[in-house]
Amino acid sequence: MIADLDRAVRGADPDAGLRAVARLRTLVEQxxxxxxxxxxxxxWSWRDIAVRLGVTKQTVHRKHHRAEGA
Incomplete structure (x- = not known):
């Protein structure tokens, strides 16, 4: 998979490159x-997590708090 992404990113085909970007976004979110x-x-507190991610506490809480109750 890494080799495929590397080829897509470095290649001349914008379709492959954009698909690689979309896949990477999905992987980062997961x-x-x-x-x-x-x-x-x-x-860990929401603040500690937010500091590590470089976002505000509110941002990380809003994005992830529902998963805690699941």
Whole structure:
């Protein structure tokens, strides 16, 4: 998968490159959700998580608080 993404990003085909960007966005969102959930399970505050992500506490809470109740 990494090699495919690397080829798409460095290649001349904008369709492949844009598809790679979309896939990377999806992967980043999944990774963030998993790591935020793990941090919360380990007792991290919303503020601590926000600092690590470089966003405000309100932003990270708004984006991820529903997953806690699920």
């Amino acid at each position: 990774l963030e959700a998993e790591q935020v959930a793990a941090a919360r399970r380990n007792g």
